[in-house]
Amino acid sequence: MFLTGAEILIKSLIDEGVDTIFGYPGGAVLNIYDQLYNYRDQINHILTAHEQGASHAADGYARSTGKIGVCLATSGPGATNLVTGIATAYMDSIPMVAITGNVTRPLLGKDSFQEVDIAGITMPITKHNYIVKDINDLQKVVKEAFYIAKEGRPGPVLIDIPKDITAAKAIYEPIIPKEVERKTKHITDEALQSVAKLINEAENPFIYAGGGIVASAAYEELKEIVEKINSPIATSLMSISSFPYNHPLYTGMIGMHGSKASNILASKCDLLINLGARFSDRVINTQNQIKHAKVVHIDVDPAEINKNVKVDAFVVGDLKIVLQRLIPLLKEKKNDEWLAKMNELKALKVKDTSETGELTPEFLFRKLSELDDGSFVLATEVGQHQMWAAQHFEFKIPRSFISSGGLGTMGFGLGASIGVQMANKDKTVFNIAGDGSFGMNCNELATAAKNKLPVKVIIVNNNSLGMVRQWQNFFYEGRYSSTDLNGTTDFVKVAEAFGGKGFRVHEKEELVPVLKEALAYKEGPVVIDYVIHNDKKVFPMVAPGAAINEIISEEDV
Known part of the structure; x- marks a missing residue:
C-alpha cells in the first residue's frame, strides 16, 4: 500500500515495538505529528518542556529497560537541543534513536530558516546517522537504525528527515525487525x-x-x-x-x-x-x-x-x-x-557523619535505603549528590542507578527520571539533584505534573556548585569563583508552581515523615529541599592525575 513518509515512519516504529516517544513539535515535523495523532492509541507521545528533556527521557527509558529509547524534534534549534542528550547516550553506550525533521530537500544547504546540518553536527557522537533523501529508503533506514543502536556496543543513532520526504508517498509493507544477536564472532x-x-x-x-x-x-x-x-x-x-x-x-x-x-x-x-x-x-x-x-x-x-x-x-x-x-x-x-x-x-570506611546533629548526605541515603522495598530507582544529576548516592545508597535491583557517567551532564536527571517512570509504572523513581543541576532543567517538572508522574526529586541543597567548589577548595586555595549560588529560589514554591508538591527538610527528625508522605503521593511530582552545609565534601577522593591509591580522606584535610 502507498503511504506518506510520515505514516511509514510511525508504522515502522510500531513494527520495532516502540510504545513511547519523547518529543517537541515544530514546522518540519508537522506531518509526523499529524500521524502521531492518528496512531495515538498505539504510540504514546510525551510532550516535554524542552528537546533536551526529551533526549534525556529517551535515555532514561533505555537505561532502565534495555530497550531503545526514542526522541523526536523539529529542525534547527529543535535538533541542536537534542545534541547534549545524544552525546550523553553516546558516552555511556545507551541505545537510542533520535529523529529530527529538516527543511525540504530543495532548501538543504541554502541557510534556510531553521536549517542546520544535524547529521554533520552529530557525526562524532552517534554510532551512525542518516539523512533520508529518498522516500523509498525511509523504511529501510528505520530498520537499520534500530539494529545499529542495539547491536554490539549500544549507542545512539540519528535519522534526519526533510519535510517533503514525510509528505511524499511510497509502498509500505511490514518488515519483521532483524533480531540482534550477541557478538560471538571473535570469542576464540x-x-x-x-x-x-x-x-x-x-x-x-x-x-x-x-x-x-x-x-x-x-x-x-x-x-x-x-x-x-x-x-x-x-x-x-x-x-x-x-x-x-x-x-x-x-x-x-x-x-x-x-x-x-x-x-x-x-x-x-x-x-x-x-x-x-x-x-x-x-x-x-x-x-x-x-x-x-x-x-x-x-x-x-x-x-x-x-x-x-x-x-x-x-x-x-x-x-x-x-x-x-x-x-x-x-x-x-x-x-x-x-x-x-x-x-x-x-573496615577503613569513610567517616560516618550520619549520627551527627546536622543533616548529611549519609543520613539521607541511609534512611532512603531503609525505606526501599526493592522498587526504588535512583536517577541523578551530576555533582557531589551523584557521588554520595553512588557511595551510600544500597541498590537492590539491577538497572536501578541511572546516571550520566562519561559526559557528566548536569540537568540529566529530571528528564531521565521521567523516562524511567514512563517505562516502569511499578517502580518508585527518584531524581537525586543538586541545587545547581536542578536549576538547569527544572522546567521538566511541568512534564511530570502534566502526565501525573510521581517522580520524587530530592535536592541536596548546599547553595553552591558543590563539586566545583570542592575542587576550588583543594586545588585553587579556596578562591570560590562563581560557585557560591547565593540562591533565593524557593524550591517548595517552584514545585507547587509547576503543579507538584513541595517539602523542605531542615532537621533530621523531619526527613522520614517527609519521605513517607512523598512516597504516598501519587498524583504528580514531589520536590524535597534537603538543606546541608556548603562545606560538606565528597570523600574519599583521588586528585586528577594521581595514582588510584593516593587517596584523600576527610581526616587528611
Whole structure:
C-alpha cells in the first residue's frame, strides 16, 4: 500500500515495538505529528518542556529497560537541543534513536530558516546517522537504525528527515525487525584459554566491572565468576546496581570517589580483570597506576582493547556469552590471605557523619535505603549528590542507578527520571539533584505534573556548585569563583508552581515523615529541599592525575 513518509515512519516504529516517544513539535515535523495523532492509541507521545528533556527521557527509558529509547524534534534549534542528550547516550553506550525533521530537500544547504546540518553536527557522537533523501529508503533506514543502536556496543543513532520526504508517498509493507544477536564472532578458544590461564595463576585477583555488565545483563555470570575465583569486586559508576551491595566480596565503587578498599586493592592486585569497562581517566587510564599487575580485558568493543592500558590477555565479545564460556575453564580458588587484606581495607570506611546533629548526605541515603522495598530507582544529576548516592545508597535491583557517567551532564536527571517512570509504572523513581543541576532543567517538572508522574526529586541543597567548589577548595586555595549560588529560589514554591508538591527538610527528625508522605503521593511530582552545609565534601577522593591509591580522606584535610 502507498503511504506518506510520515505514516511509514510511525508504522515502522510500531513494527520495532516502540510504545513511547519523547518529543517537541515544530514546522518540519508537522506531518509526523499529524500521524502521531492518528496512531495515538498505539504510540504514546510525551510532550516535554524542552528537546533536551526529551533526549534525556529517551535515555532514561533505555537505561532502565534495555530497550531503545526514542526522541523526536523539529529542525534547527529543535535538533541542536537534542545534541547534549545524544552525546550523553553516546558516552555511556545507551541505545537510542533520535529523529529530527529538516527543511525540504530543495532548501538543504541554502541557510534556510531553521536549517542546520544535524547529521554533520552529530557525526562524532552517534554510532551512525542518516539523512533520508529518498522516500523509498525511509523504511529501510528505520530498520537499520534500530539494529545499529542495539547491536554490539549500544549507542545512539540519528535519522534526519526533510519535510517533503514525510509528505511524499511510497509502498509500505511490514518488515519483521532483524533480531540482534550477541557478538560471538571473535570469542576464540585460544583467547579464552589465555585469559583462563592468567586467572588460574593469579594469587591476588581483582575484578573491575563496568557498564558492559549492565548492557549484556551478565549479572548472574558476574556473581558466578566472583564466587568461583573468590575475587574482590568493584564496580565503575556505570555498573553500580549490577552486583549485590551486601555481598562479602563487594568492595564498592572504584575510581576518583571510590572506596578505599577498591582503590587500594586495584593497586595491590597481581591480576586486574576488567569486565566491560573502558579504563576511564576517572578510574584507571595509565599503566603506572597498576604497574605490578597483569591485566585481562573482556569487552564487546575491540577499539577499547589496549586503548588506554596495555593488556596481557583479552577476549572481544558479548560479556554474558564470554563469561558463560570462560567460567568452566576456571579453577576454584580460596585466596585466604588476599581476602583477609580485603576485609582489613573494607573496615577503613569513610567517616560516618550520619549520627551527627546536622543533616548529611549519609543520613539521607541511609534512611532512603531503609525505606526501599526493592522498587526504588535512583536517577541523578551530576555533582557531589551523584557521588554520595553512588557511595551510600544500597541498590537492590539491577538497572536501578541511572546516571550520566562519561559526559557528566548536569540537568540529566529530571528528564531521565521521567523516562524511567514512563517505562516502569511499578517502580518508585527518584531524581537525586543538586541545587545547581536542578536549576538547569527544572522546567521538566511541568512534564511530570502534566502526565501525573510521581517522580520524587530530592535536592541536596548546599547553595553552591558543590563539586566545583570542592575542587576550588583543594586545588585553587579556596578562591570560590562563581560557585557560591547565593540562591533565593524557593524550591517548595517552584514545585507547587509547576503543579507538584513541595517539602523542605531542615532537621533530621523531619526527613522520614517527609519521605513517607512523598512516597504516598501519587498524583504528580514531589520536590524535597534537603538543606546541608556548603562545606560538606565528597570523600574519599583521588586528585586528577594521581595514582588510584593516593587517596584523600576527610581526616587528611
